[in-house]
Amino acid sequence: MSAVKLFAVRKTLDAKPRLTVSLLSFALPIALWCIVSYVPFIWHPMMEIEQPGSVSYFKEAMLVEKKLFDEEKASALENNLEVPTGVRANPIYLPAPHEVISAFYTSFTTEPRRRSEKWLHESLWDSIQVIFWGFVLSSIIGVPLGILAGTYDFFSRLFEPFIEFFRYLPAPAFGALAVAILGIYQAPKIAIIFIGTFFQQVLVIANTTRKLDNSLLEAAQTLGAKNKSLLFRVVVPGVLPDLYRDMRILLGWAWTYLIVAELIGTSSGITWFITQQARYKNFDNVFAAIIMIGIIGLTFDLLLSTLGKRLFPWQKPEAKI
Amino acid sequence: MNNESEIALQDYRQQSDAVRDRFDRLKQRPVTLEVKALNKVFNTSKGPVTALKNINFKTHKREFVCVIGPSGCGKSTLIRILAGLETPSSGEMLLNGEAVHGPCSDRGMVFQGYTLFPWLTVKRNVMFGLLQSGHGRQAAEEQALQWIELVGLAKFADVYPRQLSGGMKQRVAIARALANQPKILLMDEPFGALDPQTRQKMQSYLLDIWQNIDVTILFITHDLDEAIYLADRILVLKAHPGEVQEVIEVPVPQPRSPQQFLSAEFLATKRRLEELIHPPNEGEAFSTENLNMVRMVHVNDEVPSVF
Numbered sequence: 001m002s003a004v005k006l007f008a009v010r011k012t013l014d015a016k017p018r019l020t021v022s023l024l025s026f027a028l029p030i031a032l033w034c035i036v037s038y039v040p041f042i043w044h045p046m047m048e049i050e051q052p053g054s055v056s057y058f059k060e061a062m063l064v065e066k067k068l069f070d071e072e073k074a075s076a077l078e079n080n081l082e083v084p085t086g087v088r089a090n091p092i093y094l095p096a097p098h099e100v101i102s103a104f105y106t107s108f109t110t111e112p113r114r115r116s117e118k119w120l121h122e123s124l125w126d127s128i129q130v131i132f133w134g135f136v137l138s139s140i141i142g143v144p145l146g147i148l149a150g151t152y153d154f155f156s157r158l159f160e161p162f163i164e165f166f167r168y169l170p171a172p173a174f175g176a177l178a179v180a181i182l183g184i185y186q187a188p189k190i191a192i193i194f195i196g197t198f199f200q201q202v203l204v205i206a207n208t209t210r211k212l213d214n215s216l217l218e219a220a221q222t223l224g225a226k227n228k229s230l231l232f233r234v235v236v237p238g239v240l241p242d243l244y245r246d247m248r249i250l251l252g253w254a255w256t257y258l259i260v261a262e263l264i265g266t267s268s269g270i271t272w273f274i275t276q277q278a279r280y281k282n283f284d285n286v287f288a289a290i291i292m293i294g295i296i297g298l299t300f301d302l303l304l305s306t307l308g309k310r311l312f313p314w315q316k317p318e319a320k321i
Numbered sequence: 322m323n324n325e326s327e328i329a330l331q332d333y334r335q336q337s338d339a340v341r342d343r344f345d346r347l348k349q350r351p352v353t354l355e356v357k358a359l360n361k362v363f364n365t366s367k368g369p370v371t372a373l374k375n376i377n378f379k380t381h382k383r384e385f386v387c388v389i390g391p392s393g394c395g396k397s398t399l400i401r402i403l404a405g406l407e408t409p410s411s412g413e414m415l416l417n418g419e420a421v422h423g424p425c426s427d428r429g430m431v432f433q434g435y436t437l438f439p440w441l442t443v444k445r446n447v448m449f450g451l452l453q454s455g456h457g458r459q460a461a462e463e464q465a466l467q468w469i470e471l472v473g474l475a476k477f478a479d480v481y482p483r484q485l486s487g488g489m490k491q492r493v494a495i496a497r498a499l500a501n502q503p504k505i506l507l508m509d510e511p512f513g514a515l516d517p518q519t520r521q522k523m524q525s526y527l528l529d530i531w532q533n534i535d536v537t538i539l540f541i542t543h544d545l546d547e548a549i550y551l552a553d554r555i556l557v558l559k560a561h562p563g564e565v566q567e568v569i570e571v572p573v574p575q576p577r578s579p580q581q582f583l584s585a586e587f588l589a590t591k592r593r594l595e596e597l598i599h600p601p602n603e604g605e606a607f608s609t610e611n612l613n614m615v616r617m618v619h620v621n622d623e624v625p626s627v628f
Contacts, residue, residue, distance in 0.1 A: 218406050219436035219494075223450035223501060224426030233449070237440045314440050314481040 030097065037096035044088035053084035063089060095284040100291070103284035107277075110285075120273055124292065127258060127269035130186060134193025134261070135254045139247065142201035147243075149202065150209020151235050160206065163199050171196035171257055175264040184265030192264060196257035197250055204246050212238045241312040248304050255297050331585055333593040336572045340586075344570050347553060350381040351417070353537040354403070354505050359412030361398055361563075371562035372398045376412070378556055378565060380505065385531055385538045387552035389545065391598050395563030396541045400509045403539065404430045416504055426450055429498030433510045435490040437482040443469060443493050444478040450501040468496040471530065488519040492526065499534060508540045512547070521579065524550055528577055545594045549587055550577055557597050566597055 006017065013021065036043050047069040052058035055072045069086060076083045090096075095103075107120050118126070148155040171192050178188035212235060220234045262271035270289055277285040309315075336344070361373040372395040380386045388396050401407045403414060405424035413420050416427060437446050444465050451461035469478050472492040482490055491511055498506055512520045524547060531538055542548050548555050552571050559566040572586040581587050618625065 213436075215432055215434055215436045216438060218404075218424070219430070219432060220438075220449070221406065221424035222404050222426070222428065222430035222507075223497065224453040225449075226453075229453060233453075234438070238438070240440070312440070314483065 034097055037090060037094070040088050044090055046089045046091055047086035048089040049084060049086045051082075051085045054079075054081035055084050058084050063092060092281055093283050095287055099284040100287045103282075103288040104292075107285045107288050113280075117276070118272075120289070123269050123273040124296070126186075127262065127271070127293075128296070130189045130193060130261060130269060131251075131254055131258055133186075134190045134257075135197055135251055137190065138194045138197040138201055138254075142198045143205055143243070143247075146202045146205025147209050147231075147236065147239070149206035150212075150239075151231055156206060159202060163202050167199035167203065172260040172264075175260070179265045186268070188264050189261040189268070192261035193254050193257050196261075197254045200253065201246075201250050204250065205243060208242045208246055209235060209239050211242070241308070241315050244304075244308050244311065248301055248308075251304075252297065252301070255293065258293075328588075330589045330592055333569065333572060333586075333589040335586075335589070336570065337574060337586075340572055340574050343575065344553075347381055347384060350383070352379045352415075353382050353384070353417060354380045354539070355415040355418075356403070357413050357415070359399075359402065359414070360410045361395065361402060361407070362410045373402075373409075374562040374564050376563070376565055378568065380537050380539060383531075383535060383537055385540065385551055385553045386556060387548035387554075388539065388541045388556045388558060389543065389548045389594065389598065390558030390563070390566075391560045392543070393563075394558040394560040396558055397509060399558075399563070400430075400507050400539065400541050403505075404428055404507050406430075426454055426501040427504050429501055429503035429506045431491070431494050431498050431506065431508045431511045433513045435482070435487070435494050437490055437493055437497070439482055442479050442481055443474060443485070446482065446493055447497045447500050450497060454501060465496075465500060468500045469493075471499075471533075472496045472526070486519075487515050488523055491515070491523060495527070495530065499530070499536065503536065505537045505539060508538065510541050510543065513542070513544075520547075525579070527551065532576065545591055545598070546582065548594070549573060549590050550579075550582070555590075555594070557594065559597070569593065 006013070012018070045066055046063045047066050049058045049060055049062045049064065049069075052060060052062075054076050058064065058072070064086075066088070069084070073083055110120075112119060145155070145159055149159050150156070174195055175188070175192060178191040182188040182191055216238055217230060217234055220230055225233060258269070259271050262269045263275075267275060270293060274286050274289050277283075277289065356376055356378050359373055359376040360371070363370045363372055376399065378386075388399065390396050398407065402409050405422065405428065408422075415421070421428070438449065441449065444462065447465035447468050448458075448461045451464055452458070456464070466475070466478060469475055472495060474489060474492055474496070477485060477489065482493065485493065494511070495506075512523050515523060527538075528551065540548075540551060542551075549571055550573075553575075555569040555571060557566045557569060558564065569590065571590055573581050573584060573590065574586075
């Protein structure tokens with residue numbers, strides 16, 4: 001494969017190199033992580049103590065900064081005392097890949113420390129429910145409003161100026177208010193996801209609706225379609241594939257509001273798990289949980305993308321939805 | 322124009338007895354569409370621009386009228402007004418004697434850009450208008466299949482528009498417009514985006530359909546040959562403002578065939594259209610003499626001159 005072919009402007013790569021490059025997209029960051037973790041002379045700013053030697057406050061398996069270790073070692077040598085030994089290590093907040101991989105399994109099997117606390121799978125399920133309800137409630141209202149605003153100038157003027165203003169207000173700013181109104185459990189979290197999604201959703205969908213080829217509406221009119229059937233027989237089916245694509249992007253945004261939402265009221269879900277594990281310094285579990293969010297998001301998106309291809313068979317196969 | 326090399330052609334108004342007789346009978350037919358004192362003024366930032374000025378004409382039942390004119394003569398505006406997609410500034414349109422406003426299925430339209438609904442199969446596209454006008458699903462389907470058969474796409478009834486070629490798409494669009502059985506079929510440069518071979522075929526197709534269906538056609542084009550080949554009469558517009566310059570009765574006998582492209586009547590009509598659309602003095606602003614031509618070929622080039 002020549003460089004000319006690999007870097008051709010706006011040309012699709014052949015199937016095989018295309019797959020290879022896609023895999024590289026994951027392999028490269030993982031490789032970088034492996035190098036930093038496993039090659040001892042790269043970074044590794046700490047020392048893990050093996051023998052405390054004569055240094056009174058050193059303990060076995062303790063992590064100290066390399067500079068401090070070197071100073072203590074030098075002073076022990078000078079005074080002919082027992083020399084501490086250690087190996088170079090990374091800070092505790094950067095676990096090695098194999099630790100995170102094993103955490104993927106162990107974090108599910110580790111029993112919560114307190115009886116009132118939840119297992120990881122329960123926390124994840126809570127998070128997914130918050131996202132689901134926040135997004136569904138937003139869509140039930142937001143999609144029809146967006147389509148109306150994109151179709152009728154009347155509704156566009158009625159809704160959009162206010163929404164345009166409101167979307168600049170950061171959703172987390174409503175956290176305290178949401179708790180005051182809706183209590184401390186799931187409801188305010190769902191409200192934050194709703195606020196974070198809804199206003200963008202109306203505007204994005206209104207714009208998508210406006211992009212529908214006007215000549216289709218004109219053609220429909222010359223075929224006798226009037227107001228209501230123009231909306232339901234032309235506008236709605238005409239924008240449906242693009243609308244679906246918008247919804248996928250918006251769902252991604254909803255996930256980004258999750259962490260903030262879950263910190264409101266009583267901390268819950270995957271966020272609670274992450275903060276709790278960070279407090280116990282189980283950073284391998286923290287990493288595993290963060291990566292799980294990514295995996296759930298990506299899996300869901302791929303599922304929706306596959307579903308989209310079945311839902312809209314009239315779309316060009318090369319158009320990515 | 323170089324007069325020395327020009328062939329002597331008959332006058333375009335000279336009609337054979339058969340043709341004259343046919344036009345006499347044609348003018349006895351009931352009037353389908355009558356346009357009276359139609360004006361269209363656009364308000365632009367530079368002030369009002371008159372797109373159409375005092376347009377008057379009639380089309381008779383089952384007549385084929387072409388509208389032709391230089392770019393900017395408002396022929397597209399005219400057909401959009403007739404379809405009800407734009408409102409005239411003044412004047413009126415009568416369809417079978419009744420004034421019409423706004424778009425309606427009694428005036429079918431075929432657009433240059435096909436405008437098929439991409440989410441509907443060929444059959445569903447053709448059914449669209451029938452369902453709108455209150456036909457039951459089954460009746461609509463039966464009728465739709467007949468129209469699809471008529472345009473020769475029976476095999477493609479269940480495919481989506483994106484799988485069709487340009488010519489096929491336009492045939493579906495014609496079937497879709499005809500399925501409503503409009504009183505007049507408005508066609509806005511429908512074959513403009515097609516390649517010459519497909520275009521030629523589509524013209525013959527359209528003539529076949531027109532001969533077999535009760536429909537009056539108003540066809541916009543900028544192609545002189547197309548206008549002469551298809552039309553009973555040609556409405557020639559001029560630009561700035563768009564006005565009717567002449568209504569030409571095409572002297573080429575019916576039924577038409579591609580062999581007539583070189584007939585004396587055909588060429589005579591074409592010369593007249595050329596005169597009207599590209600008047601001899603109009604080209605001055607853009608004549609080759611005004612272009613500042615500099616020789617950009619090397620003196621010792623392998624091919625120093627094209628002659």
